Every structure is written in structure tokens, then in C-alpha cells.
Amino acid sequence: MTYCFYAGICLCLIIFxxxxxxxxxxxxxxxxxxxxxxxxxxxxRPARESIPVILFFGLVMDNISGGxxxxxxxxxxxxxxxxxxxxxxxxxxxxxxxxxxxxxxxxMENLILFGVAVILETDSQFSEAFSIRTVSVQxxxxxxxxxxxLMFFSKMHNGWNKFKGLIAGDNGQ
Amino acid sequence: xxxxxxxxxxxxxxxxxxxIIILFVSNRRQFSLYGxxxxxxxxxxxxxxxxxxxxxxxxxxxxxxxxxxxxxxxxENLRRALSCAIEKNNRCVEIELSNLRLRNLxxxxxxxxxxxxxxxxxxxxxxxxxxxxxxxxxxxxxVKKSFPVVVAEGIAGQVIDVSNHYSKVLLIIDRNxxxxxxxxxxxxRGVVTGESTGRCLFKYVLRKHDLSVGGAVVTSGLDGVxxxxxxxxxxSGVIKRNSGMFQKITVTPYVDFEKLEEVLVILNSPKHxxxxxx
Numbered sequence: 001m002t003y004c005f006y007a008g009i010c011l012c013l014i015i016f017x018x019x020x021x022x023x024x025x026x027x028x029x030x031x032x033x034x035x036x037x038x039x040x041x042x043x044x045r046p047a048r049e050s051i052p053v054i055l056f057f058g059l060v061m062d063n064i065s066g067g068x069x070x071x072x073x074x075x076x077x078x079x080x081x082x083x084x085x086x087x088x089x090x091x092x093x094x095x096x097x098x099x100x101x102x103x104x105x106x107x108m109e110n111l112i113l114f115g116v117a118v119i120l121e122t123d124s125q126f127s128e129a130f131s132i133r134t135v136s137v138q139x140x141x142x143x144x145x146x147x148x149x150l151m152f153f154s155k156m157h158n159g160w161n162k163f164k165g166l167i168a169g170d171n172g173q
Numbered sequence: 174x175x176x177x178x179x180x181x182x183x184x185x186x187x188x189x190x191x192x193i194i195i196l197f198v199s200n201r202r203q204f205s206l207y208g209x210x211x212x213x214x215x216x217x218x219x220x221x222x223x224x225x226x227x228x229x230x231x232x233x234x235x236x237x238x239x240x241x242x243x244x245x246x247x248x249e250n251l252r253r254a255l256s257c258a259i260e261k262n263n264r265c266v267e268i269e270l271s272n273l274r275l276r277n278l279x280x281x282x283x284x285x286x287x288x289x290x291x292x293x294x295x296x297x298x299x300x301x302x303x304x305x306x307x308x309x310x311x312x313x314x315x316v317k318k319s320f321p322v323v324v325a326e327g328i329a330g331q332v333i334d335v336s337n338h339y340s341k342v343l344l345i346i347d348r349n350x351x352x353x354x355x356x357x358x359x360x361x362r363g364v365v366t367g368e369s370t371g372r373c374l375f376k377y378v379l380r381k382h383d384l385s386v387g388g389a390v391v392t393s394g395l396d397g398v399x400x401x402x403x404x405x406x407x408x409s410g411v412i413k414r415n416s417g418m419f420q421k422i423t424v425t426p427y428v429d430f431e432k433l434e435e436v437l438v439i440l441n442s443p444k445h446x447x448x449x450x451x
Contacts, residue, residue: 011216011217011220014217014299015217015220015221015224017299018217018221018296018297018298018299018307019221019224019225019228019295019296019297020224020228022297023228029301030301032299032300034299059212059213060212060213060216060217061213061299062213063211063212063213063214063217063334063341064213064214064217064218064296064298064299064305064307064341065298065299065300065303065305066298066300066303066304066305066333066341066343066347066349067300067302067303068196068199069199070192070195070196070199071196074192074195074196078192113300113302116196119193119196119197120196120197130370134301138301
């Protein structure tokens, strides 16, 4: 049941990102919304439950994107590992921690992309000025909106758990 | 037996090496994942289709219905006759624009004399760095991998993945795209590749060719994907360095990729089978 919830959220994020965001010019340089959900999973959910979701939706993103195959699976996986490690090192209930985590997550995904581009390609590199500007805007967007996304996911999950509890109660009676 | 820190470091290094190997292997186009590369399109594309059509429906409702209602209210306040004229005029402009667009597409369809299928763009690439689109035509409509995708203004890209009813198209502005091209005026040859800024680079053009800004660049047909003579873009910058064999040329595509809504897939483009020598 929980996986259905995760699948629904991920699918909504992907659809929103690929069909609605392109029509809104203010979000032209928006970050990968699914990375926020990966951050949420890493922060609040156990690894055993999260890794299948990360692998499956990494594969889906690899399928619909023009990037090198396995790029999303890897970047989500490393993002997940990084957040898990950061939780152990830093104090989680600090508000600034969330800002730092979302900003570093988006930055990390972009750095992995550049790393992959360097590893796989020799002649076609990203334009430096364009890349710096785009990544900066993405990080800024992440700082502004990321914590709200995390709060939204958390609320949704609580709602889902209550809904599950209601169904279980009905079945019990 | 070993300190925990060392085990963690070795583990991370091992993962990095595994990652690099997987990337190298999966990046080779010959490598097949037995359909795994199409799972995502099959799952996501139907929803993209529904959402895109819903957006279009709402947008059309807004444009054609609500706009007219507000115009009518305004007209009641002014003069009924004038409002009717404005309303009619607006409708005519809309029809004229769509007529022009469709006529353009139809004329282009006739002019390329190929078997083609029209498709609608239902989704764009989730990453900013890659330029691909999802269209609502797939294997069931006769679309296959590496088929060229064009619009009236020029070439848009080529099909890189096909599922039953949907396909993924690599746009010419993507960094991984390469199109063999000619300058229409002096027939200088080169390869048009995408750039992350939404423009293209015209690579491998010899320094001996005199090129000027504004010159049209067309497909050469030598890449085995695009038919010869289709428009790509116009030259927007020429840099001739003192050394080196080639000059640096920037090309601005004729196609506005931000406003790409409908495309045509050429089904019977020239095919070249490349057989490796044993």
C-alpha cells in the first residue's frame, strides 16, 4: 500500500515536471522535483523501504529523459546515501539543516551530471556561464521551495497512514 | 578484522567504480536492456497525454469561451453592434492563425513527398540539460528508432526510443545530437551539434570557406537519417581563429523549440545499413 502512495506521488511529480512546468516561464530553470522526494525518503523513511522506489523511479526518469542511461538511478542513489550520511553527522531538527540538505541535494545531482558528462564525453561540454547560472537558479529555487515540498510530502504521508488506518479499522469491524 | 573507516572508504570506491562501468556499458547504443529502456515511456506517457490534452482543453476553453464571455460583457456596456464585430474579428484572427499554421504544415507535408505521420508533443524532458520530447505516436503508427522528426520551419530531431504508442525524440539542440549539414550558399560541409544554450554549433567546417552571418544551413542527407535539403537554421556567428583547421560557427535553429506543439515524423527516410566488416 505504501508503495502505491510513493508511486502516485512520484508519477504526479514527473507529470507535473514534464507537462505543466514547461508552460510556466517562471519555472524555466526549476530543479528536478523528484529529487525532493528522494530527499524526503532519505530523511524520514527507512532505507529498505526507499531503495526500491529510488531504483524504479530512477529507471523511469532515465527512460523519459535524454541523458545517459542509468544517470538518474545513480544520482538518486548517491543523493540518498549523502542525505543518510548527513543525518548521522548533523542535527536533523534544525531548520537550517533542511535548507542545507535541499540545496546540497540539488547541487549534488547537478555535479553528478557534470561528472558523468566529463567521464562519457570528450568534445561536447556544457557552457560554463550557462551552467553556473542555471545551477545557481536551481539551488535558489530549492532553498525557496524545497522545505515546503518536504512538509507537503510529510503531510500527505500522514494523511495516507490515517486513511490506511481507517480502511484497516473498517475491515476489522 | 579491518577498521570500519577503511571498509566504508573501500565500499564507496567500489560503488563509484561500479557506477562508472555501468555508465560506460549502458551508454553504448548496441547494448539492449530487453525493453527496460521503454518501461518509463510506457508508464508515464499515457498520463502525460491526458494532462497535456487537459491543459489544451482548459486553454482552449479559456481562449474561446471565457474570453468571449468577458468580451460580450464588455460589449454590453459599450455597444452591442461593436462587440459583435470585435468578437467576430477575434474569432477570425484565431481561425486565420490556425488556418495558416495548418496550411503551412500541409504544404510542407506535400513538399517533402515522403510518407509521414503527424504527432503531438505530450511531454518534455524532465532535466534542463537534455532536450528531448515525448510524442503521441509509436510503433503502432509505423514510427521506428532514428526516424527524422520535422516541422514546417525545419528539422526538429530524430526518434531515439519507441514504445507502442509513444516515442522519445532527441531534439537537434541536445548536446548528443549531430546532423550532417551543408551551407546552402557555398555548400560548405560540417556537422551541426546541439549546445546547452538552445543553439547549435556547426562543427568541422574548413577555414577555407567564407561564411557570413545569416546564411542558411540545410541537411546534407549524408547522415542516413535526414533527407537532403531540409532547413536547420541560420548562421548567427562565425569565428575564424588564426590557427586550426576549422572555424567556429554558431547556428540558430529555425524551429522555436519552446513552442513546439505538433511535429511530423518522416516514415520512409533514406536508409543506409551499416554492416561492420568481419
